[in-house]
Amino acid sequence: MPEGHTIHRLAGRIQQLFVGQTWRVSSPQGPFTTGAARLTDRTPHRAVAWGKHLIVHLGADIWHVHLGLYGSFGFRGDEAFVTSDALGELRPVGRVKEPTYDDAGWIIPDAPRGAVRARIHVPGGWGDLRGPVKCRVLNPMQYEALVGRLGPDPLRQPTGEIDPQMLLTFRDNLARRRISIAAALMDQAVIAGVGNVYRAEALFVERINPDTPSQQLDADQTNALWITITDQLRTGVQEGSIRTLRPTDPELGLRGSDLHRDRRGGTGRAAEPLRGHWVYRHHDTPCLRCGQTILMRELQGRRLYWCPGCQTR
Ligand SMILES: [Zn+2]
Known part of the structure; x- marks a missing residue:
């Protein structure tokens, strides 16, 4: 979608x-x-x-x-x-x-x-x-x-800024729901614009377990999640595609060099990544951050991807 x-x-x-x-x-x-x-x-x-x-x-x-x-x-x-x-x-x-x-x-x-x-x-x-x-x-x-009926849309914030009122509304919406954070992010009344890919990738970046009840997230987690989703969506608008994994991401560590190959077949951290996502559609492969196997299951008819090793918050 x-x-x-x-x-x-x-x-x-x-x-x-x-x-x-x-x-x-x-x-x-x-x-x-x-x-x-x-x-x-x-x-x-x-x-x-x-x-x-x-x-x-x-x-x-x-x-x-x-x-x-x-x-x-x-x-x-x-x-x-x-x-x-x-x-x-x-x-x-x-x-x-x-x-x-x-x-x-x-x-x-x-x-x-x-x-x-x-x-x-x-x-x-x-x-x-x-x-x-x-x-x-x-x-x-x-x-x-x-x-x-729509929740706040991070892309409607002023360019380059975080709108504190929208962030507060997001936090209130999460606090009022009795559902997991994975379900909440797909609820357009909680936050508008997030779909399956951004959900998986933002929760991974913030190390949040998708099954954590949305009302249990503390203010720091909610703020960080909003900022991460905002950054990811803004990059998506600029580039026209969803690429949440960067060759230069420090969390990649040494594994990063395995993932990037330039057009001549060589490797290098500056080359384009062979994959653009941390967990989305990478189930049954080792997590690039912790090495545990990435999992996938259906949640409300959509596939949810996450790493049980490092998404523990
Ligand atoms: Zn992991």
Whole structure:
């Protein structure tokens, strides 16, 4: 499932490519026809993410998308249809080699392929939404109800800062739940945006046993967990993928050199890692920190990975 960093990047792309322009919205697959008719020929004025929810504001109407496990957005357009990445570098988005335009000067999009729930289209390009679990238009009351049910999203903190109020809310949410910390981190009402990978990796980094009741975490543990999750999510937004294991991590010790190999087959700590995670999908292999075997089991239908040797808090 796309985790929070993916949705924040997606919101950033929609913000850059579509916001401020009058757009056309359609539902080639059909189920979103009424919603599309409501949104088309209007101008979106802000695209944001809240946890795993994509929110596009158009006056009093709010377009709400949740990708779920299999949803995705794809963008195509002409050479001017570009976004800048976190470093400010311009990146073309699915470039059409020989674009053609209609009389109004709008690029003529490809015929929809597969089940396109929603297509958004501006003069320079278009985006196709496939397979979401939610794609609907909300009014302000419905929108308030949606975000009112969501816990704090670490990626909504001011850039480079920790928001003390959000941290307090996270701590309160953990204290009120009678569930394990592993279950709590997946509860979007406790913290928004964390999915299976960040859960496993953040608990590992903080050496927290996934079965520890969430209300038993002390303030230091809660603070550290929030900061670690914030760092991991922010890195995910910058890099566009989840990589929580770094060649330079001091906890790797000497084992680090076994894990990294440059493209010519040599080894070196500066080379790209062959694996990007400490425990996620590394069950039945030795923990890189303590050597014990990493375990996996199902928890509420999702796989949980952890090391019994060093996640003991
Ligand atoms: Zn370990």
